[in-house]
Amino acid sequence: MQAATARRYGPAESLRIEDLPVPVPGPGEILIRVEASSVTTADWRLRASAFPGGLWLAGRMVAGLLRPRNPVLGSDVAGTVAAVGAGVTRFAAGDRVFGFIGHGGHAEYAIARADGALQRTPDSLTDAEAAALPFGAFTALAFLRDVAQVRPGQAVLIVGASGGVGAYATQIAKALGAHVIAVASGANADLLRELGADEVIDYRAEDVRRHRDRYDLVFDTVGATDWPGMRRALKRGGLFLPLNFGLRDLCHMLRAKLAGGPRMVLHVSGDTAEALADIVAMIEAGKLRPVIDSHYPLARIAEAHAHVEGRHRRGAVVIDVAEGAARAA
Structure with a gap:
């Protein structure tokens, strides 16, 4: 099988x-013939x-x-179960x-735990649309619903x-009843309003x-922001929630706790089948849709990585694995 590898950083x-070689599923595992995958922020950071x-x-x-311990990157996949290991009854x-x-996931075949963060693909989604969802939608759902516990009427x-997580956060915050203020470039204003933003702020024109x-x-x-710069913009009981953080942010969080007033929380989201089922339910209810920036064949995955690393995409960057493999054959 063809696979994209990162043998060194x-x-x-x-x-x-x-x-x-095509991998063989062990007990409790399934083998997926990958139709589409995506390149996420986590992929380029790991590479x-x-x-x-x-x-x-x-x-x-x-x-x-x-x-890299795992030279084949790619966490988000969509495809067809090709084989199942011993004891698998879910698929x-x-x-x-x-x-x-x-x-x-950046290969023609991939192994996954049958009890992992997988669901059957809804008939309403193509494989490319399904592959565009997991990382961004998982993260947005966990941070907004589970950590921030967004409530109707809140200003978020x-x-x-408009990015790989933001495009889903905009939709999920709106689905939770928030008044959504989206920050992106002015060129993405129409997209963000389509996704449910009540206001759009062009970061180039307004601080x-x-x-x-x-x-x-x-x-x-x-x-793009930090706790010292944003704490005055928050209401007294407000929350600053950064997706990316480092050691300095741990100090900021402690200072925020000691000072009282607005809070800061650091969180790393997990990925479960139950959360993915909630995402599927939102899709079927018309509250969430995939957002795809661009498509690349597997052979051009380096270009896809460079595009994601440039940090100016609109939604997910999808790798059409099966299409590229068919052309190569």
Whole structure:
């Protein structure tokens, strides 16, 4: 099978397309014939060893100290179950599935835990649309619903609202009943209004740090703001919730706790089948839809990484794995 590999930490150009053996599912596992995957922020950070804010060593301990422990990246996949391992009853060969598998998705075949963050793909979604969902939608749902516990009528500022997480955060905040203020470039204003934003702020024309006592929640999906700059923009009981954080943010969180007033919380989201089922329910209810920036074949995955690393995408960057493999054949 063809797979994109990162055998060393480095720039996007260090990625290679290799022929690897098709993996065999073990007990409790399924083999997915991957139709589509996506390149997420986590993928380029793992490939480049670009762990934020003083967490380089911790990141390397998890990802591989000298070289990537898992050379085939790709956490978000959609495709068809090709085979099942012993003891698997949740899925059967031929089922269309999508979800979060951790790594291995940038290949024609991938292994996943049958009890992991997977669901059957709704008939209303193509494989590319399904692959565009997990990372961004999982993260937005966990941060907004579970951590911030957004309530109807709250003023929610989403920074980076058109990005891979922000495009889903905008929709989910609206579905939770919030008054959504989206921060992005002015070129994305129409898209954000389509996704449910009540207001759109062009970050090039307006500095949101100048606002006072306006927001119940600031959800920064791209690391463009920080606690010292945003605390005065929050209401007294407000919350600053950064997606990306480093050691300095731990100090900010402690200072916020000691000072009283607006709060700051640091969180790392998990991925479960139950959360993915909630995402599917939102899609079927018309409250959430995939947002795709662009498509790339597997052979051009280095370009896809560079695009995501540039941090100016509108939604997900999808890898059409099966299409590229068919052309190669």
